[in-house]
Amino acid sequence: MFASQATSHTQTDSNTxxxxxxxxxxxxxxxxxxxxxxxxxPNQKPWMNSEVRLLMKARDAAFKFGDTxxxxxxxxxxxxxxxxxxxxxKLRIEDHFHNNSDxxxxxxxxxxxxxxxxxxQSLPTSNAFxxxxxxxxxxxxxxxxxxxxxxxxxxxxxxxxxxSTTEVHSALSRVDPRKSAGADGIPGRVLxxxxxxxxxxxxxxxxxxxxxxxxxxxxxxxxxKPVPKHSPAECLNDFxxxxxxxxVMKCFEKLVLSHLIACLPPTLDRHQFAYCxxxxxxxxxxxxxxxALTHLDNxxxxxxxxxxxxxxxxxxxxxxxxxxxxxxxxxxxSICNWIMxxxxxxxxxxxxxxxxxxxxxCVLSPLLYSLFTHDCxxxxxxxxxxxxxxxxxxxxxxxxxxxxxxxxxxxxxSAWCSMNNLTLNxxxxxxxxxxxxxSNSSRHSPIYxxxxxxERVSSFKFLGVHISENLSWHLNTSTLVRKAHQCLxxxxxxxxxxxxxxxxxxxFTAA
Numbered sequence: 001m002f003a004s005q006a007t008s009h010t011q012t013d014s015n016t017x018x019x020x021x022x023x024x025x026x027x028x029x030x031x032x033x034x035x036x037x038x039x040x041x042p043n044q045k046p047w048m049n050s051e052v053r054l055l056m057k058a059r060d061a062a063f064k065f066g067d068t069x070x071x072x073x074x075x076x077x078x079x080x081x082x083x084x085x086x087x088x089x090k091l092r093i094e095d096h097f098h099n100n101s102d103x104x105x106x107x108x109x110x111x112x113x114x115x116x117x118x119x120x121q122s123l124p125t126s127n128a129f130x131x132x133x134x135x136x137x138x139x140x141x142x143x144x145x146x147x148x149x150x151x152x153x154x155x156x157x158x159x160x161x162x163x164s165t166t167e168v169h170s171a172l173s174r175v176d177p178r179k180s181a182g183a184d185g186i187p188g189r190v191l192x193x194x195x196x197x198x199x200x201x202x203x204x205x206x207x208x209x210x211x212x213x214x215x216x217x218x219x220x221x222x223x224x225k226p227v228p229k230h231s232p233a234e235c236l237n238d239f240x241x242x243x244x245x246x247x248v249m250k251c252f253e254k255l256v257l258s259h260l261i262a263c264l265p266p267t268l269d270r271h272q273f274a275y276c277x278x279x280x281x282x283x284x285x286x287x288x289x290x291x292a293l294t295h296l297d298n299x300x301x302x303x304x305x306x307x308x309x310x311x312x313x314x315x316x317x318x319x320x321x322x323x324x325x326x327x328x329x330x331x332x333x334s335i336c337n338w339i340m341x342x343x344x345x346x347x348x349x350x351x352x353x354x355x356x357x358x359x360x361x362c363v364l365s366p367l368l369y370s371l372f373t374h375d376c377x378x379x380x381x382x383x384x385x386x387x388x389x390x391x392x393x394x395x396x397x398x399x400x401x402x403x404x405x406x407x408x409x410x411x412x413x414s415a416w417c418s419m420n421n422l423t424l425n426x427x428x429x430x431x432x433x434x435x436x437x438x439s440n441s442s443r444h445s446p447i448y449x450x451x452x453x454x455e456r457v458s459s460f461k462f463l464g465v466h467i468s469e470n471l472s473w474h475l476n477t478s479t480l481v482r483k484a485h486q487c488l489x490x491x492x493x494x495x496x497x498x499x500x501x502x503x504x505x506x507x508f509t510a511a
Contacts, residue, residue, distance in 0.1 A: 014208045018216035021201055022184050022248075029190060047082075047089035055081045090498065132350075133236060160210045160334040161259050168206060169199035171251040182246035183221040183349075191247055206252050213337035219249040222348040243348070256338070257367055263331055269374040271385040275367050281388060281463040288386050288395055288462070292434055292471065295397040302435035304396040304406055305467070306447065307460055308413075309428035314369050314390065318421045319343045322372050329371070339368070366390070372420070379412050380405035388463060407447070414449060426452035432460050432469055 055078040062071035177189035191198065209215055226239040233239055261275070273284040292303045310316075322343070323336045366389045373392075378385060382405045386393040394413065396406035417424055426449040433444055433456060447454040459468045459475050466476040494504045 014216050047085045052081050052085050165203045168203045182244045183223045184246040188247045215342045220346045224350045272387040274389040305432045306394040307430045308392045309425040311423040311425045383409045430457045
């Protein structure tokens with residue numbers, strides 16, 4: 001039905017076909033959905049229900065009319081109703097811990113019991129010009145970038161990826177219903193509940209997009225929700241952009257990227273620990289510490305760890321250079337063209353309260369960024385790169401006070417970043433020196449990046465683990481002890497609400 005309306009001269013246009021489908025889904029949602037507004041006050045007790053409210057009104061009415069007997073009876077009924085409501089609330093809380101395979105539900109139960117209230121960061125919604133200012137700021141990296149034409153080399157042309165209905169159905173059925181809808185307005189719970197009915201039509205849309213190497217504009221439109229990094233936000237850089245893309249496009253992207261990963265060699269970048277099979281943050285941390293300890297076993301040696309920070313790494317990748325690198329890796333032309341179309345001519349708007357900015361800009365994928373940096377290789381064997389997506393660490397193994405290889409490595413990395421449009425943030429880049437020598441306090445000269453001195457720190461949180469300059473675990477252990485105290489606090493609160501011991505044990509183990 002939709003394809004026939006979007007077909008012209010026996011060719012279906014994905015930019016016409018897709019909006020027809022999305023509009024029809026939204027129409028069906030509007031026809032069957034009932035909107036209900038419920039007031040919830042900050043000081044409202046979690047066990048409060050409609051029955052208790054009616055009993056409170058009856059008590060207040062008896063007090064107002066001065067009927068002592070009715071007032072006494074109403075108070076007794078209210079106390080009985082409150083006990084009943086608390087008991088029902090207790091059973092609901094225990095139900096949160098009944099299914100051990102759902103940690104999110106367990107965490108929500110813990111927050112309810114401990115009266116956890118997340119910090120509310122206020123946004124200046126009164127400024128109607130702020131959304132446009134933020135939108136121009138978030139899209140500043142895409143200005144002035146020249147997007148090259150698509151590759152049409154017939155020698156590398158192969159059949160495009162073809163997705164099956166089973167794959168699409170599996171992706172739709174795994175959608176998290178709690179995820180916010182994107183600019184298309186289709187919530188995740190609809191896609192998940194109606195996966196059987198929508199799988200075929202979205203399979204047609206996805207395969208049409210891959211065959212034409214174009215992504216429908218409506219699926220590339222993004223709504224940006226700014227979140228303050230700290231309160232109060234003093235400048236535009238104090239806001240973190242949270243992109244709300246259409247959930248359908250997220251499913252589509254995951255399917256394409258799974259095929260893309262299958263085309264890549266397993267030993268593409270041995271220094272990259274993200275998005276690699278059988279690799280994780282623990283492997284990256286273990287590798288860095290093992291290299292340091294092994295080198296320090298030798299005489300007259302020390303380690304310099306440079307934790308590099310990039311300024312908006314995902315947003316500064318040049319699309320034409322990315323697709324050229326993907327082509328060099330053997331990725332077929334049709335997929336390279338599809339990725340180029342996916343990353344270019346994107347529309348984004350910033351929503352702040354009731355104000356909405358104009359649309360522009362783009363947002364890039366962390367996986368594509370990892371592929372973009374695969375050719376950032378070492379020049380000296382005495383140094384090691386530890387990469388985890390955009391987190392890059394240079395491990396310099398220094399012997400006999402000769403730091404020439406380490407400093408040349410940093411200069412080479414800085415030059416590579418300049419050639420690939422990446423910006424090293426010297427202010428947030430930190431260096432940690434591990435030196436067990438006798439005169440290790442003043443003999444180490446600082447590192448400079450773009451004429452800015454890199455700050456030397458005594459400890460750094462590396463991929464979630466605190467590493468100290470003496471390689472002791474005291475700081476990291478203290479952090480874990482604080483978390484253990486939090487677990488004990490949870491147990492005390494669980495005991496206070498008379499949660500059964502098996503449920504309390506499950507909570508402690510999960511925490």
